[in-house]
Amino acid sequence: MPTYKTKAIILSYMKFKEADKIIRAYSPHFGRISAIAKGARKTKSKFGARLEPFSYCELVLYKGRNLDIITQIEILESFSNIRESLKKLAYAYVITGLILRSGAESDPTNIFPFFLFSLRELQKIDDSLLRQWLITFQLKYIILSGYKPILDKCSLCSREIEKLTKNAFSFKHGGLLCSDCSIKEETPTILENETIEMLRDLSEKDIKNWNENTYSDLAQKECQKVLENYIYYYLESKLKTIQFLREIEKIY
Ligand SMILES: [Zn+2]
Structure with a gap:
């Protein structure tokens, strides 16, 4: 069966069937992933306490029909x-x-x-x-x-912001406004x-x-x-x- 390896940060898990867990994790290759850890809720499970949120680990998975299945997990940093x-x-x-x-x-x-x-x-x-x-x-x-918020010039007219400005910030324009533009703007945040x-x-x-x-x-x-x-x-x-x-x- 095709298997693959990925590093991942565990985000959460939920109980599944009698003894399994479905975990959600974030991987540098695939972004958000979900996978099954079979038997993870049994007391003598090989997964132990290694599926805790924010554990940074290396997973070996094999491709399931719906969800992929975790076959191995190695903790790299536990963040306990x-x-x-x-x-x-x-x-x-x-x-x-x-x-x-x-x-x-x-x-x-x-x-x-x-x-x-x-x-x-x-x-x-x-x-x-x-x-x-x-x-x-x-x-x-x-x-x-x-x-990136625009903080070095006016986010509307691109003029350099003078020192004694009103410190008006516009969410619509994504940054600070010069004094002229801040008058035009309805409700800038000061x-x-x-x-x-x-x-x-x-x-x-x-x-x-x-x-x-x-x-x-x-x-x-x-x-x-x-x-x-x-x-x-x-x-x-x-x-x-x-x-x-x-x-x-x-x-x-
Ligand atoms: Zn301006």
Whole structure:
């Protein structure tokens, strides 16, 4: 029977029949995949606890008629630290939700290393950096998808933005507006200087250096709000996982 190998990040699983699991995973070659792990719910299963969400693994699968069947799994990185913290788990699901949004046109060969790197960073950081982590990876995902916000010139007339502008941001035009254009725009969002600085800094910075600067609480809150609206506008994705995150944050 034809078999194939792929690296993948496990996203979730559900029970199937008496003893099996159907897993959903994200692969650098195929994007989102589903496959059956036969007997995975038996106590002496060869899969053990290796099908947990966010495990990074190498799978051997064979082609089934409907779903492919996992014959082997080797854990490369378990990311158990993410699963042990409900808060980190909620943050991880926001980025996952973004990557898996329906109609994603992005290429998994680009998205996969980005996703893996985001998990490696999430695994390492303490809770004080969680918000900055989320802002960074949302912004970088937007850029990867081809919708980089325009922050260095007017997004409508392309004029250089003068220093003392009103800091008007237009979702429709995808970036900042000069003072003339901001008058024409019905309801631009007015942002604080520090928010624009944070957005500029993170969008230009190499993703590896995402946490070398810290930003004010105000800038982080405003950035998060702008990005949620931006994602809604351009990627047509209302992130349900954000709601889950808000609930978790209320509790902890
Ligand atoms: Zn303009």
